Amino acid sequence: MPPLLEVRRLTQRFGGVFALDEVTLSVQQGETVGLIGPNGAGKTTLFNCVTGVQRPTQGEVWFGREAPEPLVGLAAHQIAQRGIARTFQNIRVFAAMSALENVVIGTYTRTHTGLVGASFLTSEARREERWAADRALGLLEFVGLAGRSDAMASALPFGLQRRLEIARALASDPALLLLDEPAAGLNPVEKQQLVQLIGRLKARGLTILIIEHDMQVVMPISDRVAVLDYGRKIAEGSPRAVQDDPKVIEAYLGVPTT
Amino acid sequence: MAALPLVYPHPYHLDVLTTSLLYALLALGLNLIVGLTGVLHLGYAAFFAIGAYTYGLLNLRAGWPFWPSLVPAAAVAGLFGVGIGLPALRVRGDYLAIVTLGFGEIVRIAFTNLERWTGGPNGLLGIDHPRLWWPGHGIFDFGVASAPYYYLVCAAVILAAALCVRLSRSRIGRAWVAIREDELAAACAGIPVLQLKLLAQGCGGAIAGLAGAVFAAKQGTITPDSFDFILSVMVLAMVVLGGLGSVRGAIVGALVLGSLPELLRGFDQYRMLAFGLAMIVIMRLRPQGLFGRSSHASAA
Numbered sequence: 001m002p003p004l005l006e007v008r009r010l011t012q013r014f015g016g017v018f019a020l021d022e023v024t025l026s027v028q029q030g031e032t033v034g035l036i037g038p039n040g041a042g043k044t045t046l047f048n049c050v051t052g053v054q055r056p057t058q059g060e061v062w063f064g065r066e067a068p069e070p071l072v073g074l075a076a077h078q079i080a081q082r083g084i085a086r087t088f089q090n091i092r093v094f095a096a097m098s099a100l101e102n103v104v105i106g107t108y109t110r111t112h113t114g115l116v117g118a119s120f121l122t123s124e125a126r127r128e129e130r131w132a133a134d135r136a137l138g139l140l141e142f143v144g145l146a147g148r149s150d151a152m153a154s155a156l157p158f159g160l161q162r163r164l165e166i167a168r169a170l171a172s173d174p175a176l177l178l179l180d181e182p183a184a185g186l187n188p189v190e191k192q193q194l195v196q197l198i199g200r201l202k203a204r205g206l207t208i209l210i211i212e213h214d215m216q217v218v219m220p221i222s223d224r225v226a227v228l229d230y231g232r233k234i235a236e237g238s239p240r241a242v243q244d245d246p247k248v249i250e251a252y253l254g255v256p257t258t
Numbered sequence: 259m260a261a262l263p264l265v266y267p268h269p270y271h272l273d274v275l276t277t278s279l280l281y282a283l284l285a286l287g288l289n290l291i292v293g294l295t296g297v298l299h300l301g302y303a304a305f306f307a308i309g310a311y312t313y314g315l316l317n318l319r320a321g322w323p324f325w326p327s328l329v330p331a332a333a334v335a336g337l338f339g340v341g342i343g344l345p346a347l348r349v350r351g352d353y354l355a356i357v358t359l360g361f362g363e364i365v366r367i368a369f370t371n372l373e374r375w376t377g378g379p380n381g382l383l384g385i386d387h388p389r390l391w392w393p394g395h396g397i398f399d400f401g402v403a404s405a406p407y408y409y410l411v412c413a414a415v416i417l418a419a420a421l422c423v424r425l426s427r428s429r430i431g432r433a434w435v436a437i438r439e440d441e442l443a444a445a446c447a448g449i450p451v452l453q454l455k456l457l458a459q460g461c462g463g464a465i466a467g468l469a470g471a472v473f474a475a476k477q478g479t480i481t482p483d484s485f486d487f488i489l490s491v492m493v494l495a496m497v498v499l500g501g502l503g504s505v506r507g508a509i510v511g512a513l514v515l516g517s518l519p520e521l522l523r524g525f526d527q528y529r530m531l532a533f534g535l536a537m538i539v540i541m542r543l544r545p546q547g548l549f550g551r552s553s554h555a556s557a558a
Contacts, residue, residue: 118428
């Protein structure tokens with residue numbers, strides 16, 4: 001069975017700098033893959049290339065198991081329509097919208113009401129509105145935001161904004177979820193809750209690719225870990241094997257001087 | 259408020275109110291573009307002009323009556339919104355403001371210079387007033403009376419406001435606001451950003467086109483200088499004063515700024531100075547506008 005996501009020799013150059021240098025990575029259906037590496041290793045650039053935010057200099061991205069489709073060249077919204085949802089390293093919730101509205105936005109690709117339906121408030125449009133609101137409420141509850149649906153997104157504490165972003169991503173019912181440092185800025189309790197939340201997503205069978213610095217978060221949830229350093233993939237394997245890999249230790253801690 | 263002419267039939271004041279309501283119609287349309295979608299448009303008067311000239315030309319050249327002309331007036335202005343948006347929306351922020359400003363000026367100058375069709379600086383003269391068939395009374399001509407236009411514009415504002423409220427609470431309106439709040443996050447949530455911005459420009463343009471046709475029918479005469487840059491700025495000020503994205507705000511903002519110059523007549527030659535001061539005071543006290551949603555308050 002082909003993988004759900006396949007990144008082939010992906011290269012992103014900015015002038016003379018290689019943000020990504022021929023990175024190859026695949027994610028199987030139902031798998032949780034951790035993407036780690038020092039700051040500036042190219043992890044977020046990889047996410048941006050996969051989600052159409054950036055166009056890679058070279059390389060290919062294929063998505064889909066039954067009939068894999070190339071993603072390079074598609075716009076961000078077209079890639080989202082195909083079933084890839086993401087969160088951002090610096091939270092990007094819609095500040096002046098309520099928590100509920102933020103999550104309802106996530107259902108955009110799953111709904112159809114157009115100008116006519118909205119203007120005449122057809123029964124079809126009403127039904128869709130109800131469906132989207134119900135779905136959003138369910139997801140708010142799932143991520144632990146029950147009772148906060150009317151709160152303005154900007155008024156929520158940082159940790160809850162992170163969860164709100166995850167709920168918005170889930171609302172599109174994605175086949176693949178990309179989480180960009182979801183634990184950044186969270187306190188130890190919140191990190192623990194995040195690990196549990198991701199555990200519940202795994203249990204639902206969702207395929208996840210996660211960028212994370214915090215080993216206490218990424219190691220227990222990842223089935224497999226890939227390590228980037230200076231835009232290259234330097235290691236890949238089980239969490240334990242990667243942790244003991246001398247190349248990885250060197251990337252994080254520097255070259256041993258003894 | 260709709261029954262005002264019956265209890266207070268002062269024609270001049272009714273006229274001022276009708277003009278303010280016409281502004282409200284424009285503010286409602288611009289609110290879709292600037293308020294909801296967050297696209298700064300500085301040439302909105304051009305759509306108003308296109309609607310006015312569409313009715314004027316159809317009426318004078320082809321003998322079209324007022325009512326059926328409303329459809330092409332709205333459609334042509336809406337199509338211009340989409341057509342201009344296609345190249346213009348590829349730039350953002352300050353650059354987009356300059357491009358839309360240029361569009362507004364080009365349309366006005368084009369109407370001034372295409373003398374063969376538009377009558378040049380003298381404009382179009384003798385455009386028909388609306389006529390209505392009234393059961394039992396035969397055909398009623400709006401003529402130069404104040405009250406019929408007041409009713410007409412009132413009805414148009416109510417219809418447009420209802421449409422805007424529905425749109426803003428729909429999947430489309432939410433997507434517009436998402437684009438305003440964070441374009442990248444909106445795109446990654448699957449929202450086709452360019453397509454929705456074009457839709458906002460098309461809807462906003464169509465409403466202005468409709469207002470333009472009503473304006474042309476009311477005045478009977480239109481000249482290019484009725485559609486200058488100051489008008490675009492005034493309508494923008496009404497939207498900002500009312501609160502970006504608020505339908506109620508757009509209407510109230512238009513009524514306040516539309517009638518303030520009249521209310522300040524007592525200041526005589528210092529009228530516009532007082533007008534400017536009033537605007538500064540309001541924006542200082544309520545930076546988010548009269549009905550704006552502050553992103554720091556809880557949801558209203």
